[in-house]
Amino acid sequence: MASLFVTLEGGDGVGKSTQAALLESWLIDQGQTVVRTREPGGTDLGGEIRQMVLHRRGHIAERAEALLYAADRAHHVATVVRPALERGEVVLQDRYLDSSVAYQGAGRVLDPAEVRDLSLWATERLLPDLTVLLDLDEAASRRRLDAARTEYDRLEAESDSFHARVRAAFLGLAADEPERFLVLDATRSIDDLQAEIRARVATMLG
Template identity: 75%
Template sequence: MTDRGVWITLEGGDGVGKTTQAALLEAWLGSKGRTVVRTREPGGSEVGTLIREIVLHHRGDVAPRAEALLYAADRAHHVATVVRPALERGDVVLQDRYLDSSVAYQGAGRVLDPAEVRSLSLWATENALPDITVLLDLDPVAARERLDAADKPFDRLEAEKADFHARVRHAFLSLAEAEPERFLVVDASRDPADISREIQQRMTALL
């Protein structure tokens, strides 16, 4: 029987460097002979791509509860069709965002009940939680400077005001404090190579 794989999620506000760290971690895992399934939410499946277009790029307003439900719908399909099959094969799932993002963005950011948002995602995924969540923590002002420097159009969440992003950061840190055995909190203001080495140290123990 194939051993169960490992599920890693990357979390944090917009502009903290999740894409960079995912690429570095994928390369490192590959060098260790691990098969990596790199994915994201929303958009890690065909259905998820359609939902991503609505929640991030729809020009009109989306009611906060509708937004939370759309993310949960994407999550239910994604876990069932991408994450669980990969773990059953023994692969490493390396995922950009999961339910912690919904708790932070739709819970704290949209001022919904974080516990209800979390319960919704757990129901949608049959209580699936990753083995480890890497939280890349960065002051929202510094993160916005990075986004501005990238000179790309902002999506619906990136375009929110400073107080929204401050609430999101606080929510992420609160989640990490509540589940220290699952979270690795990393200072994302540091050099990307240094951050990657810290993550690899934790992954070595996990793998």
């Protein structure tokens, strides 16, 4: 079977986990072997880094934060993603380097190109075959989060202006690489979104 690397991106509360779970189930029904994972936190080391970058109390310098995400990504790709692809499996991943460009680049107002280059170095330039961007404006994302929880991680708790920059950065990345991105309006129904994602993945798998 042909390997495939699919990432899901977007702001907080857009429905990435829901779509990933549905896609995983469908792929398994099609006879595919699926590795479903996330960043940060897809490995034991990544879990420790995730705790630091998302739940540590106190300030983390912007460049230190970007380096921590890149360290997680380097280890995750080397130990989980690339081995699965070499076995001919499908990797479904919640967040990848585009999140770093959007959150640590645009959100933290670092140089997005430098943040991207850091991740490309960390991963030996591995890019997804398909990136599904679930797009939702920051106000709607906040309403979804407010309805689902009472506590927020360090990034979720950032200002509306921060999340507006993140959204704009994601859309800019998609515009720059239209062949890699599938941009979907996250206000559409779960079933409609899943049908479009499955159609694209089916085409890629042949």
